[in-house]
Each structure stands twice: as C-alpha cells, then as structure tokens.
Amino acid sequence: MLIHHPCRDDHGRLVPLRRPSSPTPLPTWNQSHAIATATPGCELPLALNGIPLAAWDAAPDSEEKWRRVEGQYEFDEPPFNAPPGLVPAAGVAVQEEDGRIWLVSPSNAYGGYATTLPKGRVEAGASLQASAIREAYEEAGLQVRITGFLADSSRTQSHTRYYLARRVGGNPACMGWESQAVHLVPPALLGQLLTHSNDVPLLRALLRLSAGAATHAETMISQQRSDQQ
Known part of the structure; x- marks a missing residue:
C-alpha cells in the first residue's frame, strides 16, 4: 500500500513516500550511543534531555516573523x-545535550541525499541565521537556537553557511513534507548516514568538533581528580 506524507507540499499536493523509513523503539531516544529515528506522526517520549518533545505551536507564520525569529x-x-x-543557502547541525546530532532523510531521497543536515535557500530579506532556524523547523520539526559556526560548503547550485545549534523545543515527528525521517545520531556513527560526497566536509567538521569536546571533557575530569587529591 502506498504511503503518503501527512503534510502536503507547497502546492497542496500529496507526497507519496516510495521507501518510507521506520521509527526506532522508544528506548533508543534515551541511549546516547544509539541512533534514534522519528517518522511523521510517530510516538516519542514526552521529553529528551530535560527538554519537552512537543510541537512548536508558536512557530512564525509569516515571512516577517521568520526574519525576526528568536534563537x-x-x-x-x-x-x-x-x-x-x-545562490545563498543556510543549514544547521543541531547537537543534543547528550552529544548526538540531528539529521534528516529527505522524502524519496530528494537530490540524491539519503540523509543530510537540514538546509535550504535563503529567502529575500532573511538572514542566514533566521533561514537556518527555519530549515531546522520545516525539515526536522525542531525549535533551535544558534550557538556558533560550523562550515561553509558549495554545492551545484548553492553556497551554504552551516551553523551549530541546540534544540530548545519542537517535535521531530512534526517534520514537514520535505523529510520522511529525522534521526538523532551519535558522532561515532555519523559516517554511516552522512554518505553523500557533498556532506563529507561537514562530516569532518562535526567529527573534529566531537573530538575537541571529548578532549575538553577528559581535561576537566583530570583536573577534578587532581583537585580532589
């Protein structure tokens, strides 16, 4: 039986999902070493890392509000x-408190991407950051705040500024029609999903970020142990 995305596209048309993803069991969401996958409308825990997994009901509903979006x-x-x-575009790598990164699977592997980071073109008059926040919401259902810079990357038709961000709300099961799944992925497993050649520089940047965070954590632990002696 053909499955359709619960959200219609920008022209009001149904979006058939030819190879729909499947959600992972609920325990994976609280296992920092595991990949957790959400599909449109699936069941999720009420919260993750102390932050509710709830629809962003107050998301901007006009171009002007998106330009002034918080975060x-x-x-x-x-x-x-x-x-x-x-053309200018903006994307975002949203990192959870447990270190995992949010990725999206475009509906029907659009553009040849099985899985990638949320990203889209910048609308006229919008900032790069506002555009990145909007893409996180429209493609992954997440409400995020920007925390820093990740990388710039050129593709066939666009040049994209990728930001780092943290989730402050939203629900990945509320992803828009452009995505058929949203994944929460441990850094060590990012290479299994970020496989498109255009995403290799972003994968390397994320792995460097993860390695730096791990080194910092080890330094802090060593310092704490030294202080206790």
Whole structure:
C-alpha cells in the first residue's frame, strides 16, 4: 500500500513516500550511543534531555516573523561570500545535550541525499541565521537556537553557511513534507548516514568538533581528580 506524507507540499499536493523509513523503539531516544529515528506522526517520549518533545505551536507564520525569529545569535562569524552563480543557502547541525546530532532523510531521497543536515535557500530579506532556524523547523520539526559556526560548503547550485545549534523545543515527528525521517545520531556513527560526497566536509567538521569536546571533557575530569587529591 502506498504511503503518503501527512503534510502536503507547497502546492497542496500529496507526497507519496516510495521507501518510507521506520521509527526506532522508544528506548533508543534515551541511549546516547544509539541512533534514534522519528517518522511523521510517530510516538516519542514526552521529553529528551530535560527538554519537552512537543510541537512548536508558536512557530512564525509569516515571512516577517521568520526574519525576526528568536534563537539568532550575535557573534563574530566569518564573512559569507557566495561564488558567482551560486545562490545563498543556510543549514544547521543541531547537537543534543547528550552529544548526538540531528539529521534528516529527505522524502524519496530528494537530490540524491539519503540523509543530510537540514538546509535550504535563503529567502529575500532573511538572514542566514533566521533561514537556518527555519530549515531546522520545516525539515526536522525542531525549535533551535544558534550557538556558533560550523562550515561553509558549495554545492551545484548553492553556497551554504552551516551553523551549530541546540534544540530548545519542537517535535521531530512534526517534520514537514520535505523529510520522511529525522534521526538523532551519535558522532561515532555519523559516517554511516552522512554518505553523500557533498556532506563529507561537514562530516569532518562535526567529527573534529566531537573530538575537541571529548578532549575538553577528559581535561576537566583530570583536573577534578587532581583537585580532589
């Protein structure tokens, strides 16, 4: 039986899912070493890492509200210069408190991506950060706040600024029609899902980030032990 996404596309059409994903068992959401997968409308825990998994009912409902969306962060980020012929885009790597990263599986592997980071073109008048926050919501159902810079990446038609972010709300089961699944992935397993050649630089950046965080944690633990002696 053909399954359709519960959300219609931007033209009001049904979106058939030719190879729909399956959700993982509920315990995976609280296992930091496991991949947890949500599908549209699936059952999820009430909260994750102390933050509710609930629909973002107050999400902006106009272009003007999206331009002013909360979660943007003023910091000294690198200049953004899209090469000639490439349109500006924005994406986001949302990291959970347990270290896992949120990824999306585009409906029907659109663009050749089985799994990737939320990303989309920047609408006229919108900032890169506001666009990244919007993509996290529309593609993954998440409400996020920007925390820093990850990388810039060029693809065939776009040049994308990727930010780091944290989840502050939202529900991945409320993903929009562009995604058929949302995954929460441990850093050690990112290479199993971020397999498209365009995502290799982002995978490397995320692995460097994870390695740096692990080193910092080990240093803090060693310092605490030293202080206790």
